[in-house]
Amino acid sequence: MERKDEAEEAKSKVSVIETWLRKHRLLYVGATRHPFIHSIRDGSVDVSSFKRWLEQDYIFVRAFVPFVATVLLKAWKESFDATDLDVILSGMASLNDEFAWFNKEASKWGVSLTNVAPQKANLDYCRFLESLMSSEVEYTVAITAFWAIETVYQDSFAHCLEDGSNTPEELRDTCQRWGNDGFGRYCHALQSIAEHHLEKASDDVRKRTEAAVLDVLEYEVAFWNMSQGDT
Numbered sequence: 236m237e238r239k240d241e242a243e244e245a246k247s248k249v250s251v252i253e254t255w256l257r258k259h260r261l262l263y264v265g266a267t268r269h270p271f272i273h274s275i276r277d278g279s280v281d282v283s284s285f286k287r288w289l290e291q292d293y294i295f296v297r298a299f300v301p302f303v304a305t306v307l308l309k310a311w312k313e314s315f316d317a318t319d320l321d322v323i324l325s326g327m328a329s330l331n332d333e334f335a336w337f338n339k340e341a342s343k344w345g346v347s348l349t350n351v352a353p354q355k356a357n358l359d360y361c362r363f364l365e366s367l368m369s370s371e372v373e374y375t376v377a378i379t380a381f382w383a384i385e386t387v388y389q390d391s392f393a394h395c396l397e398d399g400s401n402t403p404e405e406l407r408d409t410c411q412r413w414g415n416d417g418f419g420r421y422c423h424a425l426q427s428i429a430e431h432h433l434e435k436a437s438d439d440v441r442k443r444t445e446a447a448v449l450d451v452l453e454y455e456v457a458f459w460n461m462s463q464g465d466t
């Protein structure tokens with residue numbers, strides 16, 4: 236009987252991440268329902284904005300790879316659950332495919348990915364990623380930031396594929412890249428890992444993790460703004 240009560244309580248308990256998403260709803264919605272995403276979804280997107288996003292995101296993803304490598308290293312050192320390594324490694328593998336995808340997409344749009352100058356919002360975001368790569372940053376902070384970064388893209392692009400969307404055919408591949416169900420399951424797996432570590436974390440680590448998630452959301456909004464030319 237007591238066991239059953241505990242199980243029921245665990246089921247109804249609001250997780251740490253869910254609490255933050257409720258508390259920072261406006262910012263989360265700002266990052267995942269940005270006007271740039273709305274413009275893809277309703278078909279009014281400006282082609283030059285899309286091309287700018289493509290060029291800048293390629294630069295971001297190049298900086299994202301070493302960040303993910305440090306998350307993998309921290310998982311190996313700080314987590315005793317083999318699932319963590321499996322999930323992070325699957326994320327790295329999909330980043331490898333992502334580079335091939337960027338090259339294919341760039342030639343489709345007549346964009347050159349070499350010699351592109353990173354814009355300020357991108358540089359700021361890459362610098363933030365670099366700060367998270369430090370060995371001083373705990374695994375809990377890094378894995379939760381990783382979850383947030385991936386989830387913003389998943390949630391944003393999945394929105395462009397929902398029933399009722401008017402996403403142009405030539406942009407559907409981009410939306411599928413991050414909005415597909417498999418990527419959604421991967422984000423959920425990252426969330427479970429992050430939750431597991433947040434449950435055990437000290438108040439101080441939790442506070443710093445929450446701050447890192449908020450930073451991610453703000454950098455994502457700035458990144459979409461930059462894509463639209465609003466910097």
Ligand SMILES: Cc1ncc(CN)c(N)n1
Binds near residue numbers: 295
């Ligand atoms: C800016 C940004 N944020 C997130 C993702 C998803 N990896 C991305 N490609 N670019």
